[in-house]
Amino acid sequence: MLLNIFLLKGKNLTDLDQLNIYSYPSSINIEERDLIRKIIYGQDHGDLIKKYRDQNNGKSHTFKNKNSNHNYIIDDPVPQIIDGLNIYSTSINKRISLGLLFEKEDNPYDYKDIFLEQLHEYLNIETSFSFEDEMEIENLLITLFISLRKYGDEVVEKKPQIEFHYQEQIFVKVFLFGIQEVGKTSLVRRIKTGKFNDNYFTPTRKFNIEYVKEKDGLLSIWDMPGQRAFRKKWLLGLQDSNILIFMIDISNQLQFEESKREFWKILNRYELKEVPLLILGNKIDLVNHSNGEDIDKTQIHRLEQEIFDFFEFDRISDREWKFLFTSVKTGYNIQEVLNIIFNLISSEDLI
Numbered sequence: 158m159l160l161n162i163f164l165l166k167g168k169n170l171t172d173l174d175q176l177n178i179y180s181y182p183s184s185i186n187i188e189e190r191d192l193i194r195k196i197i198y199g200q201d202h203g204d205l206i207k208k209y210r211d212q213n214n215g216k217s218h219t220f221k222n223k224n225s226n227h228n229y230i231i232d233d234p235v236p237q238i239i240d241g242l243n244i245y246s247t248s249i250n251k252r253i254s255l256g257l258l259f260e261k262e263d264n265p266y267d268y269k270d271i272f273l274e275q276l277h278e279y280l281n282i283e284t285s286f287s288f289e290d291e292m293e294i295e296n297l298l299i300t301l302f303i304s305l306r307k308y309g310d311e312v313v314e315k316k317p318q319i320e321f322h323y324q325e326q327i328f329v330k331v332f333l334f335g336i337q338e339v340g341k342t343s344l345v346r347r348i349k350t351g352k353f354n355d356n357y358f359t360p361t362r363k364f365n366i367e368y369v370k371e372k373d374g375l376l377s378i379w380d381m382p383g384q385r386a387f388r389k390k391w392l393l394g395l396q397d398s399n400i401l402i403f404m405i406d407i408s409n410q411l412q413f414e415e416s417k418r419e420f421w422k423i424l425n426r427y428e429l430k431e432v433p434l435l436i437l438g439n440k441i442d443l444v445n446h447s448n449g450e451d452i453d454k455t456q457i458h459r460l461e462q463e464i465f466d467f468f469e470f471d472r473i474s475d476r477e478w479k480f481l482f483t484s485v486k487t488g489y490n491i492q493e494v495l496n497i498i499f500n501l502i503s504s505e506d507l508i
């Protein structure tokens with residue numbers, strides 16, 4: 158199974174002090190100097206690698222694309238075991254090192270074709286990919302990670318033959334969007350840490366990706382920045398989403414119009430057709446002045462109807478969807494959010 162993906166970039170790869178290091182999911186520590194040095198030297202002129210290169214005539218993949226200004230040269234990836242870590246890395250234009258970290262027993266060659274193909278597709282077919290843009294780099298790593306994991310699970314890994322309690326781990330990409338200050342980042346923190354902090358207020362600028370392990374699977378939650386200036390970044394984050402979560406601040410009706418506009422822009426995107434949707438009416442504590450539990454049923458029903466009418470949710474026709482009132486502050490319905498995520502996607506084709 159693929160464990161991690163990393164990218165090293167600098168004016169000169171051998172100048173370790175000036176290297177920018179990106180990795181995903183970041184839980185595995187590859188930021189160790191010595192390890193990085195070995196990876197880079199291995200890729201450059203390590204003995205083992207040289208032998209391998211000679212056998213393969215040092216193949217590079219140069220892909221030409223008429224529609225693109227870019228023409229990234231992607232080297233054949235090189236397998237290395239470094240400090241017991243199973244690493245498969247390639248260099249791009251001899252200036253960037255991109256590597257995969259596998260579990261010990263994996264054979265990186267199983268991934269060679271898909272790795273090169275995906276990388277080429279991302280770098281040379283996308284018309285404007287730039288290694289200068291951090292967001293694009295992060296997005297590249299995550300997209301590659303998700304598709305290689307998916308590939309590994311479907312094609313490479315053999316399921317245990319006889320294992321009675323074997324339960325497949327599912328991997329879910331959650332696209333969490335909504336305008337500014339509705340409570341998206343607070344929700345992610347609540348799910349991750351169980352805590353809420355009233356004083357915590359940091360508008361998200363680039364998207365914040367959190368990795369949450371739940372008993373039913375692994376969630377990667379893509380928490381989008383809600384401020385107008387950053388909303389164009391939503392388009393970079395939505396591909397391959399398994400579920401959409403749209404959040405509204407129900408205590409701030411002045412922003413409903415804007416919220417509705419942004420909602421339909423995303424919902425009308427062709428690539429998200431049929432992706433299930435969960436809509437959260439957040440900050441119910443402010444409307445109800447309670448913790449959410451002792452809500453007046455008629456009042457809440459009326460409010461729900463008003464919101465449905467205003468946002469025209471009855472026009473949602475091409476997907477499964479659910480609506481839920483929440484309070485990230487009091488914790489009201491937060492567990493239910495997780496249940497619904499797994500219910501909504503249980504029929505999807507997931508890894």
Ligand SMILES: Nc1nc2c(ncn2[C@@H]2O[C@H](COP(=O)(O)OP(=O)(O)OP(=O)(O)O)[C@@H](O)[C@H]2O)c(=O)[nH]1
Pocket residue numbers: 335336337338339340341342343344354355356357358359360361362381382383384439440441442443483484485486487
């Ligand atoms: N009363 C109340 N306040 C909340 C709730 N959820 C979030 N907040 C507050 O709302 C404010 C905005 O929360 P964030 O989580 O930063 O909102 P966001 O949607 O991530 O905002 P952007 O990153 O700018 O898009 C913070 O002050 C939170 O403490 C809630 O359920 N009830």
Ligand SMILES: [Mg+2]
Pocket residue numbers: 341342343359360361380381382383
């Ligand atoms: Mg935020």
